[in-house]
Amino acid sequence: MNRPEIEQFIVTAEQMRAIENRVFDAGMPVAALMEKVATLVARRIQALYPLPKSANTLSVGVLVGPGHNGGDALVVARELHFRGYEVIIYCPFTKLKELTQHHANYAASLGIPIYQEIDFLQNCALFVDGLFGFGLERAIKDPVATAIALVNTWGKPILSIDIPSGLHTDTGAVLGTAISATHTFCLGLWKLAFLQDQALEYLGQVELVDFDLPLADIEAVLGNFSKVHRIVTEQAKSGLPLPRPPAVHKYKLGHLLLICGSRQYTGAAILAGLGARGSGVGMLSMVVPQSLKLLLNRHLPEALVIDCPETESGAIAHLPPEIDFSAYQAIACGPGLTMQPMLLVKQILDSDRPLLLDADALNILAQIDPRQILPQRSAPTILTPHPGEFLRLFPDLIMDLSNRIAAGQSAAQQSGAIVVLKGARVAIAEPDGNIYINPDSTPALARGGSGDVLTGLMGGLIAQVNPENLIAQVQTAVWWHAQAGILAAKERTELGVDAFTLTQYLIPALQA
Numbered sequence: 001m002n003r004p005e006i007e008q009f010i011v012t013a014e015q016m017r018a019i020e021n022r023v024f025d026a027g028m029p030v031a032a033l034m035e036k037v038a039t040l041v042a043r044r045i046q047a048l049y050p051l052p053k054s055a056n057t058l059s060v061g062v063l064v065g066p067g068h069n070g071g072d073a074l075v076v077a078r079e080l081h082f083r084g085y086e087v088i089i090y091c092p093f094t095k096l097k098e099l100t101q102h103h104a105n106y107a108a109s110l111g112i113p114i115y116q117e118i119d120f121l122q123n124c125a126l127f128v129d130g131l132f133g134f135g136l137e138r139a140i141k142d143p144v145a146t147a148i149a150l151v152n153t154w155g156k157p158i159l160s161i162d163i164p165s166g167l168h169t170d171t172g173a174v175l176g177t178a179i180s181a182t183h184t185f186c187l188g189l190w191k192l193a194f195l196q197d198q199a200l201e202y203l204g205q206v207e208l209v210d211f212d213l214p215l216a217d218i219e220a221v222l223g224n225f226s227k228v229h230r231i232v233t234e235q236a237k238s239g240l241p242l243p244r245p246p247a248v249h250k251y252k253l254g255h256l257l258l259i260c261g262s263r264q265y266t267g268a269a270i271l272a273g274l275g276a277r278g279s280g281v282g283m284l285s286m287v288v289p290q291s292l293k294l295l296l297n298r299h300l301p302e303a304l305v306i307d308c309p310e311t312e313s314g315a316i317a318h319l320p321p322e323i324d325f326s327a328y329q330a331i332a333c334g335p336g337l338t339m340q341p342m343l344l345v346k347q348i349l350d351s352d353r354p355l356l357l358d359a360d361a362l363n364i365l366a367q368i369d370p371r372q373i374l375p376q377r378s379a380p381t382i383l384t385p386h387p388g389e390f391l392r393l394f395p396d397l398i399m400d401l402s403n404r405i406a407a408g409q410s411a412a413q414q415s416g417a418i419v420v421l422k423g424a425r426v427a428i429a430e431p432d433g434n435i436y437i438n439p440d441s442t443p444a445l446a447r448g449g450s451g452d453v454l455t456g457l458m459g460g461l462i463a464q465v466n467p468e469n470l471i472a473q474v475q476t477a478v479w480w481h482a483q484a485g486i487l488a489a490k491e492r493t494e495l496g497v498d499a500f501t502l503t504q505y506l507i508p509a510l511q512a
């Protein structure tokens with residue numbers, strides 16, 4: 001059982017090494033730690049792939065590298081051998097680290113075959129990957145590169161120790177070539193690569209193997225320096241406005257002003273409205289162009305619809321002159337707006353309400369210059385860009401898959417806004433440099449309209465709390481949205497999670 005508090009940390013290779021060194025300096029022998037860690041991994045492998053009762057054994061190919069990742073793999077190989085598995089080792093390296101060499105000698109003395117060619121392992125039913133861990137520092141070359149490519153094509157389960165060999169521990173980039181794991185046992189603390197979009201297809205199912213690194217050592221190294229956090233379920237749940245106080249009325253549970261839609265993008269308004277409904281917000285007012293009023297009444301009978309004059313092409317022309325922003329606890333704006341309501345966006349930027357901008361509102365903001373206007377706001381601003389919108393907002397912050405975390409942090413610091421950078425792993429950056437990454441999600445959410453649902457949901461949540469707790473609500477919204485997607489995909493497959501269906505899973509996701 002992992003300690004729950006361990007799940008929140010995210011480390012770089014350098015930080016992991018520093019934590020590990022503190023433990024060694026304090027007296028823990030390196031060999032003892034390796035023994036402990038690898039024994040835990042071996043047990044997990046036995047639990048996942050027990051020896052079949054029908055056959056008398058299971059053949060396991062163990063890929064061994066020159067460093068301590070290879071040492072871990074050799075301990076696993078030895079343990080599986082003693083438990084009755086038929087183990088075959090691939091190790092093409094002539095020079096191994098000392099401890100790794102000792103384990104290799106012992107494995108050989110037990111009669112476990114060790115080959116320098118990968119072909120000897122091609123009939124194995126299962127592979128354990130211990131080629132490289134966080135010590136990988138340059139691109140993998142032949143013959144190892146070819147061996148990795150071959151094992152990937154064999155279609156057998158591959159269990160990686162610490163990280164799939166070939167992935168950079170921090171960026172998740174592929175260095176030359178990488179193991180495509182079916183399961184990865186991340187050792188001790190979550191490495192940054194596990195939260196990087198570009199690594200996801202190599203990781204398979206992931207699990208953290210907690211081996212009791214003392215919290216004091218983790219905190220001594222991470223201290224105030226670590227600004228990268230992993231959103232954990234318990235913390236996300238604690239942001240939910242539940243339970244409600246027993247004596248309460250609707251105006252005490254937040255009033256959200258949701259500004260969205262056009263004749264061209266009607267559905268975006270409905271989806272954002274349904275997202276807001278899911279949040280349980282006390283009151284929902286929706287600003288839409290006139291011609292959407294009836295339709296919205298039908299889909300969201302509980303919403304107060306403020307219909308606005310519209311442009312020739314059906315966008316909101318302007319807000320009603322009598323609109324009073326002080327009546328609302330939060331404003332969310334953007335889905336389906338089109339680029340026309342430029343003045344409207346300027347007007348809400350001038351308001352003193354917490355403001356969430358998405359979609360076209362971001363594209364309009366990009367034309368105004370977020371770094372100039374956002375720091376002048378008296379209330380918090382939240383931006384929810386996908387990578388395209390992000391680059392329009394911050395064109396000089398070159399963002400690619402290897403630096404999205406840093407780019408998100410810079411954008412938040414420079415604009416003073418909370419920046420919710422969408423992607424396979426949503427990253428939420430605060431102006432103070434902290435960034436929170438949502439670890440669990442599903443590709444089912446990569447679908448038109450899913451962002452509109454998030455806007456409504458997040459808007460509804462931030463309307464319900466004190467602006468000081470905003471960052472917690474933003475994390476909760478991102479987590480909740482993903483959980484709804486995961487549950488819907490589980491019941492309906494990843495193809496069955498259209499945005500409307502997603503709205504129907506918001507409440508069941510909480511019940512689950």
Ligand SMILES: NC(=O)C1=CN([C@@H]2O[C@H](COP(=O)(O)OP(=O)(O)OC[C@H]3O[C@@H](n4cnc5c(N)ncnc54)[C@H](O)[C@@H]3O)[C@@H](O)[C@H]2O)[C@@H](O)CC1
Binds near residue numbers: 017065066097187
């Ligand atoms: N973090 C911890 O506290 C623990 C770490 N352990 C294991 O130790 C690993 C880290 O061990 P190491 O620091 O020895 O690093 P690795 O085992 O990841 O590999 C480093 C070795 O590979 C070589 N190397 C790097 N890039 C190469 C390339 N492209 N081609 C060929 N050789 C290359 C290096 O020169 C070095 O010898 C972890 O990933 C984990 O598996 C565990 O044994 C015990 C606990």
Ligand SMILES: [K+]
Binds near residue numbers: 069131160162163
């Ligand atoms: K590995």
